[in-house]
Amino acid sequence: ALVSMTKMLQDAKAGKYAVGQFNINNLEYVQAILQAAEEEKSPAILGVSEGAARYMGGYDVVVAMVKAVYKAQGTTVPVAIHLDHGSSFAECAKAIHAGFTSVMIDASHAPFEENVAITSKVVELAHLHGVSVEAELGIVGGEEDGVVGEVMYADPKECQELVERTGIDTLAPALGSVHGTYKGEPKLGFKEMEEIGAATGVPLVLHGGTGIPLKDIQKAISFGTAKINVNTENQIQQTKTVREVLAANPDMIDPRKYLGPSRDVIKETVIGKMREFGSSNKA
Numbered sequence: 001a002l003v004s005m006t007k008m009l010q011d012a013k014a015g016k017y018a019v020g021q022f023n024i025n026n027l028e029y030v031q032a033i034l035q036a037a038e039e040e041k042s043p044a045i046l047g048v049s050e051g052a053a054r055y056m057g058g059y060d061v062v063v064a065m066v067k068a069v070y071k072a073q074g075t076t077v078p079v080a081i082h083l084d085h086g087s088s089f090a091e092c093a094k095a096i097h098a099g100f101t102s103v104m105i106d107a108s109h110a111p112f113e114e115n116v117a118i119t120s121k122v123v124e125l126a127h128l129h130g131v132s133v134e135a136e137l138g139i140v141g142g143e144e145d146g147v148v149g150e151v152m153y154a155d156p157k158e159c160q161e162l163v164e165r166t167g168i169d170t171l172a173p174a175l176g177s178v179h180g181t182y183k184g185e186p187k188l189g190f191k192e193m194e195e196i197g198a199a200t201g202v203p204l205v206l207h208g209g210t211g212i213p214l215k216d217i218q219k220a221i222s223f224g225t226a227k228i229n230v231n232t233e234n235q236i237q238q239t240k241t242v243r244e245v246l247a248a249n250p251d252m253i254d255p256r257k258y259l260g261p262s263r264d265v266i267k268e269t270v271i272g273k274m275r276e277f278g279s280s281n282k283a
């Protein structure tokens with residue numbers, strides 16, 4: 001069923017694995033990720049950025065498409081449709097009313113008190129609808145959807161206060177992770193992660209999942225990370241395949257012939273992540 005992230009992430013935290021959030025851009029992403037989830041018997045989170053939602057024609061289109069594919073492919077594993085980096089109460093409300101089962105309100109760029117106020121408002125509306133809420137503190141580095149961040153670590157005291165005052169279901173403390181690819185090895189703040197996991201009690205989210213070595217994934221999970229976001233990796237692998245197929249077949253014009261193979265590559269990439277995150281056979 002399409003469900004919120006609440007139980008999914010609590011189970012993951014208790015079972016010491018993480019559920020992957022895989023960002024979607026079009027139909028092929030939804031097909032590939034749901035196929036991967038079903039084959040792996042893994043829960044999955046479909047991440048939808050505001051830009052991606054616009055590209056697909058709006059939140060209503062996204063929800064209708066995901067529901068239709070879920071049913072048509074005979075999917076049985078739990079799947080969440082999650083607004084990724086929601087920029088305002090209004091955007092979260094639109095997604096919730098369109099049928100998203102989960103939202104992230106990212107007011108991490110605002111001063112702390114403002115973050116608490118906006119996040120609380122989103123939680124109130126979301127929980128009325130049985131929708132889960134993720135919030136963020138600190139700044140994830142790199143660029144996503146035109147928003148550029150200089151890495152700033154989340155403050156453990158603020159994390160505890162944000163969770164207590166807002167009632168969020170899960171928290172993304174920025175601890176050195178970066179959207180896009182890493183220059184060299186990522187340097188994640190594991191000490192802070194452990195402290196924040198223990199102080200807040202909520203399952204934690206790790207953004208910037210592309211390019212994090214397995215040992216760091218495992219460490220993060222051991223410190224209470226229960227959700228890991230992956231976007232860039234699927235884009236790299238998909239685009240690489242499209243380029244290869246087109247380069248080998250300069251006369252090819254049927255989109256199914258290059259989007260089809262690149263869809264299979266997304267599926268394989270997602271399966272690889274599910275195994276690394278330990279979510280296979282957990283649905």
Ligand code: G3H
Binds near residue numbers: 207210231
């Ligand atoms: O919110 C989405 C992610 O944090 C994705 O990060 O593109 O580096 O995999 P990534």
Ligand code: ZN
Binds near residue numbers: 140179208
């Ligand atoms: Zn992110």
